[in-house]
Amino acid sequence: MAGRGRGAEEGEGTTAGVSERLLFAGTAPVEATPVSLPMPRPAGEILPPDGGASLQPPKSATIDRIRRQFRRASFSAFRQSVVVAATTELDRGIGFLVVPVFLAAGVIFFFSLNTEPDLYRPLAAVALMAVCAVISRSWPKTHLLFMAALFCALGFVAAKVETWRVATPMLGSEIQTRLTGRVVIAEEMANGRVRLTIDLISTAHPTLRYAPDRVRLSARGIPPDMKAGSLVTGYARLLPPTGPVRPESYDFSFDSYFSGIGASGFFLGDPKIIPANDPPAGTSVASTIENARENIADHIRSTVGGPEGEIAAALIVGVRAGIPEDINEAMRRTGIYHIISISGLHMALVAGTIMLLLRGAFALFPDFSSRRPVKKYAAAIALISIAAYLVISGLVVAAERSFIMLAVMLVAVLFDRAALTMRNLAISAIAVILVSPHEVVGPSFQMSFAATAALVGAYAGWADYRADKVRTPPAKRSFLGFISRKLALGVGGAAMTSLIAGSATLLFAIWHFQRVSPLSLLANLAVMPIVSLIVMPFAVLSALAMPFGFDGPFLYVMGKGLTAMITISAWISEHSPVDAVGLISIQSVLLATIALVIATMATTWLRLAAVPFALAALLAIPHVRTPDLLISEDAHLVAMPIGGGELAINSVRSNEFTTDNWKRALKAETIVPPETFAKGALDIADPVDLPPGSPFYCTGDLCIGRHPSGAIVALAENRNSARPACGFADLIVINDATAYNPCRDPRVLVVTKRQLARDGSAAVFFDPQSATARPDIRYAVEKPYRPWHEQRSYSREARGLPPYKRPEKADAKPLPAQ
Template sequence: MAGRGRGSDQDEDAAIGVSERSLFAMPLPAALPLPSPLVPDPGNPPLQADVSAPAPVAEVGRIVRVRRQIGRISLPRLRHSVATAAGLELDRGVAFLLVPVCLAIGAIGYFSLAAEPDFAKPVAVVVLTGLCAFVSRSWPKTHLCFMFALLCTLGLLAGKVETWRAGTQMLGSEISTQVTGRVVSLDQMETGRIRLTIDVTSTARPKLRYAPERVRLSARKIPAEITAGSLVTGYAKLLPPTGPVRPDSYDFSFDSYFAGIGGSGFFLGNPKLVAGNDNDMPLSARIASGIENAREAIADHIRGSVGGAEGEIAAALIVGVRAGIPDEINEAMRRTGIYHVISISGLHMALVAGTIMMLMRSAFALFPDFSARRPVKKYAAAAALVSIAAYLVISGIVVAAERSFIMLAVMLLAVLFDRAALTMRNLAISAIAVIAVSPHEVVGPSFQMSFAATSALVGAYAGWSDHRAAKTKPPPPRRSLPDFLTRKFLSAMGGLAMTSIIAGSATALFAIWHFQRVSPLSLFANLAIMPIVSLVVMPFAVLSALAMPFGADGPFLYVMGKGLTVMIAMSGWISERSPVDAVGLISQQSVLLVAIALVIATMATTWLRLAALPFALAGLLTVSDTRAPDVLISEDARLVALPIGGGELAVSRARPNEFTVDNWKRALTSETIVMPEVFSKGDGQFEIADAAELPSGAPFYCTAGICLAKHPSGAIIAHVEDRKDAWMACGFADLIVINDATAHDPCHNPLVLVITKRQLARKGSAAVFFDRQSATTPATISFAVDGSYRPWHTQRKFSREARGLPPYRKPEKPVASPAQ
């Protein structure tokens, strides 16, 4: 059969045609298209229709050929096709593109471990996989698999090395002490307070045995002489870094650990300047202080020139000082999806580099002879590289700006060496550099959303370029100037719209996973606002920075401020009309599946990119495969919240923590906070004995240190302040939260879930789930830090609450006995 030629196939068609004709009462139309085979067979090419045959016979012959082509899609042929496409992908360099992916997988694996490994284990795994990769060089496929495994283990080892290198000393318990240290930076907050980052040199009253090396403290007022590098002292209340506000949310102690911040708090009075010798400072500290003082001076100059909220945003765009931006403007930009304008990242770096290159190329165009003999494009790229390096330094070298600088620097260096600038290879180099320097960034939203958007845009741009290159177009007709400008405007707006759609689609699930919110009107907002930012705000920001040393920046800052006024007005108008942006929780596996689909779709260049479709579909189908908690409990045991229906969230305190409640609202898709109703003891309006008659879906009812609420499922929740009163709730409550570290389970009933302050201090915030099918099944609980401590959680076991001790009280002074 395999050796038959074309003639035998035609004979078979003629032989089968009659019998097939007799089997069909109604033949298919003659226009039935003939699908091409997935894998062409050179020994058995597709047959041509026999125009001499009668119409029914030709139709039947076409049907037979379709069946024959379908029959040729066998597993060996599919395997051969996959192998051919994979070989082509490898020839095109996809293996190098997978290097940062493997490193990221290893880093994520390390930070997801249940317990901290010692150095010997990751080193041993790296050595073992390296030996296997070396031995398997004679088997290409096996060697490739071991190389990918080696890269994954190297990513794991990089995470371990960074954790060891950070080694941040974290404060274990809340304490008040005299802090003396050198100021690293100052931030003027929107509330009027000043936040100081201080490198601690000493503590007193009491002297801390395990004092953190760096803390962040706020003050109402500071002396005007205090600048970065100054030595200050003051009595302050220090607080340990907090954990996640709910399970599976962002871990602030993780961020503090890798930022080197061992504690935070506030001065109980105003800090004072201490006379000191600046020569005692290390050279690196003096350089950092000089840069920080220059940033503050520039920020003050910009605020004074522009003024208002526009001045705060202008300072944020030029020098990265954004603590003073009003909260309502920040929220409006988040709701409209343009908050990326505030955070110095790839957009700002690209606009700065583009503006510098445009100015340089325009200047070189004035000298045509020089431009014709010299590589002026490389000169402009070098100037842009120096400019973004200076921008990185003056903006404070924040992580997002650092990552964007690496990415753009690789592209500019590619221009200097006559390489294509915007390629997936350059993006891979940037990702490798970021992972090698800061592996912990891989698990953060900034890294994930930045590289997801950039890879999607680069992949889409490459695909569009290939499409245009393969498409032959006639020369464009001559048009009038209005037609030319209209086409250019529509093309620019179309490009901006596609950029927003592609980047927004690539980052949507990551934004929902980390922030539980989306921006429904982000496309409209970006189309309306980004032209102002790209054509007015950022170019004039660059011009003002260039003119600032000469004192000629006033006109440029004025135009920039007017552009920011329009931007603020438009974002506020759109925000007021934006629907609720809270979308609740999504499953982790859906984010993982979509990430895999994004990697395949952006890196593959053959038909193998179709493999992204099942992953993307599975990710979208599993988005809602998660259950929202029935009750959320803060890690300090002071706040309990539960959704009561109708978009309302009942809380147990009249003045809850605003940040925590805002996060809980988005996670539980609630719009309104319902405060508790407080009754005086013995007034007859509400008694503990009436707990069984509480209405479902009502707020907390509080009296005499006990707050009660009934979940819509019928479960009763009790929040108790003192362990002595906890036993009263054992008879009717399904969940009891005791805000007392010395408390134990007073009920000894397996159907009553009791959570104490000590448990929360050791394990973090909690989420409780009731069994909605059976009232006799006890509730289940999930803690934010449930398991062995990692280095950024070790401090949790040292607090007084975690040790089951009551709050610290100063000993009373003995009363002098009266003279005898």
């Protein structure tokens, strides 16, 4: 017994040792199976005819047992490998990297709600999650879950606080009034008009009881001495902020609310300057900066001239309203429009140029450079330079976000830390989310951080690969070979940069703009060297030389570089195929975002988990139904695809921006205007005889068209003209806020101007199986209203009132005596 016990103990020790070694190697041991030795049989026992084989377990049972053991061992090994990899990721700091991800998730959840939440329950949720996170520190997995919930709640609260803090007064209805205000920004536009941003002081004739604080108006002309800070007056037509041009598209009311713009419109005449007292101190400083920007922009325009001067002014001081639209469109089609708006690219080029110049200057003094941290000096001066660039560029949101990102990296250099890391990008994202939470749902934030994260992650992966690779000393090359190799590396690096950034932002661009740039890689390869080596460096040099009056030669070289950029983008745009790709599902964007987060933040084999999400995102792209008809929120414009890439509309004069957006969303190439006939000249015995896919035929106050599915659409100006269409139409749109449903047939969908004024633009879906079934409709704005939509309920159309008409002036003659 003692010997057997020692053998058992030794066997257990041996098994434990093997298990520990296999566990350390990431593989779990296979479960041990007891071995049964054959016992001696009694003498005279008769075996079965098969020699005793029937007494042994069948081979299939043995094989099944081995398979089960193998599966259990494989799952145990995989699970242990996941645990080891996850522990490694946590040790490397992935917990901090995902903080902005959960903050952004909370922000997105807030803005996706159908109703406006209060502030108390989110604050209570933050306190509760914080307490649970502290209590659960002894249970790591539970602690991580509570921390994730805490940051989601913090993002939710940040979005709520910003919405409460902004509280922009919004104009509810269109009106004409005489206004007096102070000019904040004056921008010359490409069409010759001037766009003014004005802080309202007072209104008259009529006096608005709920006037907005800031408006944006255009004027045909302004006095030559008008500038930022001037007090102006004039008669203007004010329009409330518009909603999305179609459901799930960009919401202009949302942007106006968080930009502080309560109304837009135009002056009915030229505004006039009136004498004013000294403005407040804060207003005076802002006006001084704005006037300096305009003076610099005018100097650049006069020196460079042409469209190049407008682009140069946009790159240096952020004034881009004067760039011709054809150049803007060419850059959008070629995927290089990011060059125009001041962003991280410009901030990085400015900081890089400053640091390069300073490091070169310090190199002229080797004794000083060897004893001083000149790299930190250059980084500090570059930080001051980009701060000045931010101020002079107008403090736009995209520039602020880029400044935060680059400032974090330069501060990292000051403290002897790596500049280009995911940790610094996470710090930048946290700062932007907490300062401007509404930016999270915008295309600028999403595409900027997606591209930067992809580039930083790719750079880190390439650095790890090169660190593990054994490198041999490079062979000696000739000067020509050295230059050729450097040129090839530069072109290859630029191509990979463009490819990685474009791939990371592709689905975001399609979701927001319904367009892609198929030749963007070629355009960026051709244009970015010009921008990086000529345009921006000489822009920095011209800015440094401008106070001394020596900026002329630098602006000249910059202008020539911009000429080459415009020429290249125009040529590539002409040879680009159609860039409209239609709608994609929101599920594909969310899945792609998850894949991007995993691929860029993971450092172990766990990054392979991004592959299933990426594949799912690609498969989910077409899981969206394209509308069969779109209606504008003012009921003036209706668009219906009729096949063959044609989009039929009901108006000869249509809003260009709206129709362009609808064309891309519905994958249409050409616009088919309506055929107009004199009243009574249109002879259609029965509208059902119209062939499917017919454009709109208009006569008098009624237009009729037929969708390819067979559904008949009627557009009427009032209830009386809509009544005859009740007998044959499947959809009737009435451009009258006072009208109500004239049809008794419940299968006929009637949409009035009052409904559209309340609920925004609409998308209509016909039943592909039956043209007589009632169509489905989805509106862009849901009720109850969020703060950026509350003004909709105060318009005359939403209240069912006719358009406002000014009362006629009373006769000046005295009334006869009674």
